[in-house]
Amino acid sequence: MTQSATSQPSRIVIIGASLTGATAAIALRDQGYEGELTVIGEESQLPYERPPLSKAVLLGNADEPDWVGDEATYADKAISLRLGTMATRIDRGRKVVVASRHEYPYDKLLIATGSAPRRLDVHGAELDGLLTLRTLEESLALRDKFTEGAKIVIVGAGWIGCEAAAAARHHGAEVTMIEPRSQPLLLVVGEQIGATFAALHRDHGVDLRLGVTVKGFAGDDGVVSSVQVKSGHSVPADTVLIGVGAAPNIALADAAGLKLTDGGIAVDATLRSSDPDIYAAGDVAAHDHPKYRRRVRVEHWANAKDQGRHVAGNLLGAEAPYELRPFFFSDQYDLGCEYRGFADPAKDRLVVRGDLASRDFTAFWIRDGAVAAAMNVNQWDDGDALQELVDTGRQVSDKELIAS
Numbered sequence: 302m303t304q305s306a307t308s309q310p311s312r313i314v315i316i317g318a319s320l321t322g323a324t325a326a327i328a329l330r331d332q333g334y335e336g337e338l339t340v341i342g343e344e345s346q347l348p349y350e351r352p353p354l355s356k357a358v359l360l361g362n363a364d365e366p367d368w369v370g371d372e373a374t375y376a377d378k379a380i381s382l383r384l385g386t387m388a389t390r391i392d393r394g395r396k397v398v399v400a401s402r403h404e405y406p407y408d409k410l411l412i413a414t415g416s417a418p419r420r421l422d423v424h425g426a427e428l429d430g431l432l433t434l435r436t437l438e439e440s441l442a443l444r445d446k447f448t449e450g451a452k453i454v455i456v457g458a459g460w461i462g463c464e465a466a467a468a469a470r471h472h473g474a475e476v477t478m479i480e481p482r483s484q485p486l487l488l489v490v491g492e493q494i495g496a497t498f499a500a501l502h503r504d505h506g507v508d509l510r511l512g513v514t515v516k517g518f519a520g521d522d523g524v525v526s527s528v529q530v531k532s533g534h535s536v537p538a539d540t541v542l543i544g545v546g547a548a549p550n551i552a553l554a555d556a557a558g559l560k561l562t563d564g565g566i567a568v569d570a571t572l573r574s575s576d577p578d579i580y581a582a583g584d585v586a587a588h589d590h591p592k593y594r595r596r597v598r599v600e601h602w603a604n605a606k607d608q609g610r611h612v613a614g615n616l617l618g619a620e621a622p623y624e625l626r627p628f629f630f631s632d633q634y635d636l637g638c639e640y641r642g643f644a645d646p647a648k649d650r651l652v653v654r655g656d657l658a659s660r661d662f663t664a665f666w667i668r669d670g671a672v673a674a675a676m677n678v679n680q681w682d683d684g685d686a687l688q689e690l691v692d693t694g695r696q697v698s699d700k701e702l703i704a705s
């Protein structure tokens with residue numbers, strides 16, 4: 302028998318003990334799940350939230366991230382955490398997860414394996430001193446390198462690169478940020494808003510090199526000493542942060558024969574995979590989003606938390622579509638911003654309310670007369686109104702946006 306008298310699954314296993322997985326486990330108990338509940342996680346710490354790793358921890362304002370729950374949370378809810386444990390196989394025929402030579406049987410399985418930093422496939426990539434930023438250990442290791450006058454090169458001007466640059470400058474390091482595209486954050490915010498982020502970093506003393514591609518790394522005694530770029534120049538470096546994005550951890554799902562798409566695990570509107578007993582959520586899930594009528598894979602804190610909570614209900618049989626739109630935030634120096642929705646800045650029309658130069662504005666990306674996405678920068682009073690615009694997709698004039 303695999304289902305309890307209440308038709309709940311008897312055993313739920315979650316792979317990935319981070320924001321999505323731990324939130325789902327807690328929500329399962331909060332929603333009345335009484336069966337066996339096991340969370341298998343490769344990292345040895347209790348599940349934690351990553352945003353502070355590139356902000357408070359890196360700035361030196363905290364030594365710990367935000368924990369999803371403390372030990373008592375999991376003990377009180379009878380959530381069996383298997384930390385420091387890598388799941389190595391999903392046997393769908395026998396419905397077991399294999400990890401550290403143990404087998405964990407499941408009736409329902411959630412894959413919440415998140416993503417891992419991309420590496421650069423160039424010469425010298427194996428040198429010491431080339432760091433990535435995903436885990437607490439990596440954040441603390443990077444912070445140790447952010448000392449007065451240290452030469453820090455950041456490859457990639459995405460969110461992680463930009464936040465790390467701000468932290469490095471805070472500690473007095475000399476920062477060079479190298480980005481192959483024409484602006485920081487180009488694919489998310491486009492040329493004009495990207496230029497405001499470029500100005501932000503330059504105003505804070507970052508040597509920002511745009512349109513520049515890394516060719517490789519040179520080192521002394523196995524430790525990186527410079528970054529070589531395609532123009533033939535080289536940039537001296539004591540430490541290099543590779544911030545070129547993250548790739549979903551799909552190897553387990555792939556080996557188990559689950560359908561993959563758009564780089565992630567293909568899930569329907571309810572976050573169910575091509576196997577009806579297996580769900581995926583968070584960074585790793587390529588979700589058939591009912592509001593966008595297309596696959597959307599989101600690598601944001603709010604998505605991990607909200608999908609974690611949502612998928613718990615579906616593991617218990619709710620079959621409810623996940624319909625929330627993406628939301629994320631960033632902090633760099635004295636700039637804070639929030640982004641709601643999902644725009645394509647190469648296609649959508651930009652409308653700005655406020656002043657770009659003083660970095661006090663809200664940007665709207667307009668598609669078919671409605672707000673596809675809105676980003677408030679150092680403006681904090683209109684969150685609900687922006688959410689309403691994005692959620693309803695109602696027709697709106699430029700006049701209304703600029704006046705409101």
Ligand SMILES: Cc1cc2nc3c(=O)[nH]c(=O)nc-3n(C[C@H](O)[C@H](O)[C@H](O)COP(=O)(O)OP(=O)(O)OC[C@H]3O[C@@H](n4cnc5c(N)ncnc54)[C@H](O)[C@@H]3O)c2cc1C
Binds near residue numbers: 319585602603
């Ligand atoms: C430095 C940093 C700063 C960020 N800042 C922001 C921010 O300001 N705003 C924002 O919206 N988002 C931010 N994000 C993104 C956000 O943290 C992620 O979207 C979120 O962590 C995704 O959660 P997840 O649980 O899906 O995946 P992850 O957090 O990647 O967790 C997946 C977990 O699964 C484990 N795992 C993988 N494979 C296995 C396996 N086979 N067996 C066992 N365990 C496994 C991994 O070790 C990991 O612990 C940031 C991310 C980083 C790295």
